[in-house]
Amino acid sequence: MWEADRDTRLGGMTWVRGVTRSGVLLGVAVVVFVQFLLSLVMLFPGVLLGLVFLIPPPVLYGRRLTNRWRAMFAAWTGRAVPEPYRPPPADPEPDADGMYRHDATLYKTPRFPRFFQRLDWLMKDPATKRDLTWQLLFPFVVVALVPVGLLVAPWTVRAVGVWSAWMLTPMDPARAARKLTRGARTQRRLLAWGRAGLLVCCAALEVVLLAFSLACFTLGFGLGFIFTIPVAVSHFRWMANLRRQFAQWGGVEVPRPYEPELRPHRRPDGMLQVRNNLYKTESMAGFNARWLWLWHDVASWRDLVWLAVDPVVTVVLLGPPVAAGVYGAFGLALPWLWTTVFDAEWSAWYGAWDGDRTAGLIIGVCLVAVALVTAGQLVTVHARWTALLLRPTREAALRRRVEQLTRSRADAVDAQAAEVRRIERDLHDGAQARLIAVGLTLGAIERLMDTDPAAARRLVKQTKETAAAALEELRDLVRGIHPPVLSERGLADAVRALALDLSTDTAADVTVTGTLPGRPPAPVESAAYFAVSELIANATRHGGAAKVTVDLGHEHGLLRVVVTDDGTGGADPSRGTGLRGIERRLGTFDGTLALHSPPGGPTVATLELPCVLSSPKTSTC
Template structure:
């Protein structure tokens, strides 16, 4: 399995090398067009419209490089200022937005060195394994074609069978070397691009403030919606039953002298109604903060949760201690929502939950063997998970190709407290 993964990663990196070479070729004409746009800036109307248009092309190219870096495991955030309101194309406000953004000039400064490094490293990622393929195929070609002047590389003419035999093991060696080196070469290219295309400290702070502003608004909206839900459940459920209970007891008081049998019947109905109201209140409290979560922690609460699911769920939890109560609650409800999506939409036969804590980060992975194709844009469940986690600076990543499997990875930064719990694993 590891060999397959190594070969698969190598082949993907080789394809990424071809992609990197092709992209790097576009950097030079983009720089030339950008310089022309800068020279024409003083021209009325034309300069104000041309530079933003060319800058958009450069940013599209830089974003493609960020995507390529992401495939190599190097995340590069977009550092651009948000566009101003009512910024018309060709207007001064849009021109100033582009010209005063430091990321604009960092993108331009990256074009030439990025082209050179990307072309060289991408070419190496492709040439080394191809050289190995050439060495492997040389012997059968030599035997089939019978060409005595064919050579492996530049200085290795092949004139007989024994010389041809030596090319095959060396070709295997070069192919293995190329498959192993290609991901590393793309990672080096990504790290170099990150020097230019990643946000500066000031840009990171600005992006962080913008993210917190959005997160705060989403959290306020989610809390308001939750309060409205609790109010609706109380008004339509327990409150209505308690009002009805009071009226029933009042009728029983009036009838207890003249019709004791009917009064006893009303009291029996009141007792049944009180039990129903109590059950509804318990369900409401369980929806706010489950008692099992407070008593047994995240480990016990998740295990109790999966016991009610109509499919086998493998649970692996390794928590040295309990998270803080708000984080623990958010992690529980996010896990519950992810499992609810598995039951409702995936068509899965089994699911897995893995919860681990390391380096001040609580990681929850919910996966299933269903049909895949999950998309946060098509429903509110995954969006709700994102909003719930964002309130604690958490993130959610989704991998759900058509045909499955679906893997939801949730991360919450936190510190642990409370007594230690032993790591455990079982299928429920």
């Protein structure tokens, strides 16, 4: 009997506590809702209007208030709810010239760099997004569960507390990585579906362009307005070039295939020559040159065939996923929302499947899912179709290859001449001058041997130092031409030796990963070595990098070297000669340099050189 009374009292106390906490939750929900609205009022002008100074205050004050809710839910649930925020950034440090840098901008005072660092700290912290998400959902969860909580108070109050504690606790790193992966996958699928819709819109515009071309042909051949014929085969080139760029969405590179523009040539007698025709006026010569250039270019007619066929192919290939996504979302899913949830008017022919709105919702969601899953693959197939007609013909590709080889040969000749001049200059200004000084000093020693032996001994010591300095300069010169370690140990060990030297001479940590199963040809090894050396020097000298990673590898006939640094970024080949020199050096061997260097870093430089590896050579020492 006593135990029954105790259970009754405990149950009553639990119920009273649950009802009390339900009232507290209602009050907190009101405060959180007001907190969220005030945050939006401050954040919207800051994000949409560029008034960034309005962003930090609501986030910082919101964190203080949210920490109070963390403490309350930790007490209710009996579990710790630690703060999930990243530590604040350190104060900016001035450069050597006393300026403060943020991204690619220099400031005289640390005020603005400190503000932008704190802004990045707040906006890029995942906990900020989770706080705002909890503030948005919490009032609705409380309103939905508290009325039930008056009858089943302990269960509902604890459920709200556990859910809030889970939302406000730091996310597990593994779960965060999985969430990031899922988010990136979803973004790729949405982007692919949006690209498919854009391609369908382009196909509709191509129909209009085709009609304009047909009208120009009709005027040119039917009514004799021949000036419209060049327009008919060229006015849509901007669309063809745009579609060549869009083909990159499917991983297909489609270079422009057009022949160089034909221009009139002025003869000594003053006449303008266009192939075998002569003209007196520049306007007529220019018109006929353009006519012949467009008319005889095979790419013009391939573009015209593509313009006629592509709308049909695009609609057949990409029309179904685009239509499925639009109809599934706006024709079936959203009508169910506003007719079922908001009790809006409903028509039997719209927003339902066979008169059933629930079946329409299910089928609509399935259509959207199928559209998002298939859009990426279909965009890739469409890119290959685009390349089928818009890529250069074999003759155009060979002509482009000859032009590229001509430029590469010219660059190689220029680089070789510059290297020879550098060697001559270094020999003349360095070792040669020191050897001449040694000869002159030896003559003075010969004259002083009998009269002043002490002075002669001093000159002998000076001569030995000069000869040693000349020898060191000659060794440096030889290493600059072709490092001995490169010849003896190969590219991988030479880069490791270079990394060890740089780690010793500078504060940067240079790490080399990867191996090569064989050795590339000597010229390719030399080009790759000096390119890597230049990139590491740029990262430590200009980028202020503290850590540099070099990854070596070879597959599918390509020597691949990836140099990554954590410097300030912003590297641009158009603003300096160093990166252009690397491109010219690699271009001699059909190599490429791919550079990704956003402001603020990191910088990733990828070198690729086509070559075949031979058996590895080892040192004899």
